Amino acid sequence: MLGRFIFFLGCLSAGAALGAWLDTYWPQRQALAWGLLMAAVLWMLQDIVRAGQFLSWLRHDQPNEDGPKAGVWGDITSRVRRLLRTRERQTSESQARLHDFLSAMQASPNGVMLLDGGSHIEWCNQTSAMHFGLDPKRDLMQTIGNLVRDPGFASYMAARDFRSSMTMPGRDSTPSRPVTLSVQLHPYGDGRKLLLSRDITLLEQAEAMRRDFVANVSHEIRTPLTVLAGFVETLQTLKLGESERQQYLALMAQQADRMQSLVSDLLTLSRLEGSAPPGVDALVSVPALMRQLETDALSLSQVMGEAGSADHQFVFDCDFDGFLAGTASELFSAMGNLVSNAVRYTPADGHITVSIRPRADGCLVFSVADTGPGIAAEHLGRLTERFYRVDRSRSRETGGTGLGLAIVKHVAQRHGAVLSIASTMGRGSVFSLVFPSQRVVLAATASDAHTAKSNPFFPLDAPSSDAAAISGLV
Numbered sequence: 001m002l003g004r005f006i007f008f009l010g011c012l013s014a015g016a017a018l019g020a021w022l023d024t025y026w027p028q029r030q031a032l033a034w035g036l037l038m039a040a041v042l043w044m045l046q047d048i049v050r051a052g053q054f055l056s057w058l059r060h061d062q063p064n065e066d067g068p069k070a071g072v073w074g075d076i077t078s079r080v081r082r083l084l085r086t087r088e089r090q091t092s093e094s095q096a097r098l099h100d101f102l103s104a105m106q107a108s109p110n111g112v113m114l115l116d117g118g119s120h121i122e123w124c125n126q127t128s129a130m131h132f133g134l135d136p137k138r139d140l141m142q143t144i145g146n147l148v149r150d151p152g153f154a155s156y157m158a159a160r161d162f163r164s165s166m167t168m169p170g171r172d173s174t175p176s177r178p179v180t181l182s183v184q185l186h187p188y189g190d191g192r193k194l195l196l197s198r199d200i201t202l203l204e205q206a207e208a209m210r211r212d213f214v215a216n217v218s219h220e221i222r223t224p225l226t227v228l229a230g231f232v233e234t235l236q237t238l239k240l241g242e243s244e245r246q247q248y249l250a251l252m253a254q255q256a257d258r259m260q261s262l263v264s265d266l267l268t269l270s271r272l273e274g275s276a277p278p279g280v281d282a283l284v285s286v287p288a289l290m291r292q293l294e295t296d297a298l299s300l301s302q303v304m305g306e307a308g309s310a311d312h313q314f315v316f317d318c319d320f321d322g323f324l325a326g327t328a329s330e331l332f333s334a335m336g337n338l339v340s341n342a343v344r345y346t347p348a349d350g351h352i353t354v355s356i357r358p359r360a361d362g363c364l365v366f367s368v369a370d371t372g373p374g375i376a377a378e379h380l381g382r383l384t385e386r387f388y389r390v391d392r393s394r395s396r397e398t399g400g401t402g403l404g405l406a407i408v409k410h411v412a413q414r415h416g417a418v419l420s421i422a423s424t425m426g427r428g429s430v431f432s433l434v435f436p437s438q439r440v441v442l443a444a445t446a447s448d449a450h451t452a453k454s455n456p457f458f459p460l461d462a463p464s465s466d467a468a469a470i471s472g473l474v
């Protein structure tokens with residue numbers, strides 16, 4: 001401002017000097033007026049030049065460069081430049097925020113679609129595009145109703161009641177692999193809508209499994225309960241001889257045992273599902289485990305033999321002197337279930353070979369081979385499903401709960417092992433558990449610390465509850 005004033009005084013002095021020089025022609029006053037006029041003209045000329053510079057600077061593509069530097073125009077230029085920089089920073093910040101926001105919506109596991117007032121697609125993430133079979137670029141600004149042709153969705157849009165969600169088949173849904181979507185519209189702003197979609201196929205499957213499970217458990221418990229209630233009524237109403245009474249009581253005890261095994265297997269399953277996977281600290285002695293399996297298998301076969309149904313030829317082959325890292329009761333339960341299945345399903349005089357041996361890659365293979373009836377190939381994939389039975393009557397006759405192989409599968413998974421089943425109809429089956437080398441510890445390398453922490457199978461002196469459960473299956 002001071003510069004501008006000095007410049008103005010300069011103009012004035014130049015005008016006055018010119019007036020003095022012309023004094024000979026005009027009186028003094030006129031000379032001063034000339035001076036002032038000159039000052040004003042010079043002032044105006046300078047302003048016009050600076051304003052021109054400012055305008056050309058504003059019109060420039062990059063207004064941050066050059067522009068008037070001095071005087072009021074210089075001041076205005078630097079203020080405008082600062083304002084522009086602030087705006088530019090704000091714009092790039094809000095662009096970055098928008099980018100982050102869209103990336104977050106893109107990362108959402110659910111489908112997100114923005115529709116304008118006319119239900120045209122303004123934006124959608126990849127998941128939404130996949131759910132509805134759209135191309136997020138090509139289908140922009142298309143009407144959603146023209147692209148999603150499901151009748152349920154069309155009537156949902158037409159009803160304009162978006163308080164609850166609707167379900168519809170996903171674009172990739174096929175009869176063999178159904179995909180179910182849960183879709184809901186959320187109105188916002190000026191007639192706009194947010195369309196959220198979620199793949200609920202697994203949820204629906206889990207719900208169906210839960211329903212099946214409850215139905216199966218109820219059915220399994222109702223059968224022995226009905227039989228028990230029948231016997232109780234018979235005992236209450238009929239006058240029976242002592243031997244008949246004893247016979248009925250024995251049958252009642254059998255049904256009660258059946259319910260007990262079922263409840264115990266259900267509890268085992270829920271324990272397996274609800275607890276953390278076993279660590280590698282506790283070691284289970286493999287030879288001790290095999291000895292216990294042998295004792296229980298022989299007694300089960302003997303009990304079945306007494307009942308007139310079986311008497312088997314056994315081979316127990318333990319080719320490993322070491323430990324398995326895991327939970328003793330779980331390992332015993334899994335291996336015991338495989339052995340007890342072989343005993344229960346193999347007819348009298350059948351051969352059962354139980355072996356455990358290391359593989360060249362360091363894994364340990366436990367296998368149970370029998371010469372039983374075998375299992376048809378179409379059943380093999382479903383054997384580990386809860387309550388899945390190939391031979392319903394044989395399973396029930398021998399006290400099976402239909403949960404044995406489900407337990408084996410869970411224990412195997414928890415120990416990083418793989419269960420494999422091979423079977424030939426009429427010739428027999430082989431069930432194998434392959435334990436990873438990380439869980440296999442040779443006796444020579446097992447440290448004192450490990451052996452101190454090892455479980456009841458080292459040494460195995462008292463039969464566990466699982467052992468008792470196996471003996472009590474029939």
Ligand code: ADP
Binds near residue numbers: 346
């Ligand atoms: P269950 O308590 O009925 O034995 P499992 O889950 O242990 O239930 O086994 C599932 C089904 O697999 C059995 O019902 C039976 O039909 C079949 N199965 C299991 N092991 C054998 C085997 N060694 N030989 C023939 N069939 C078997």
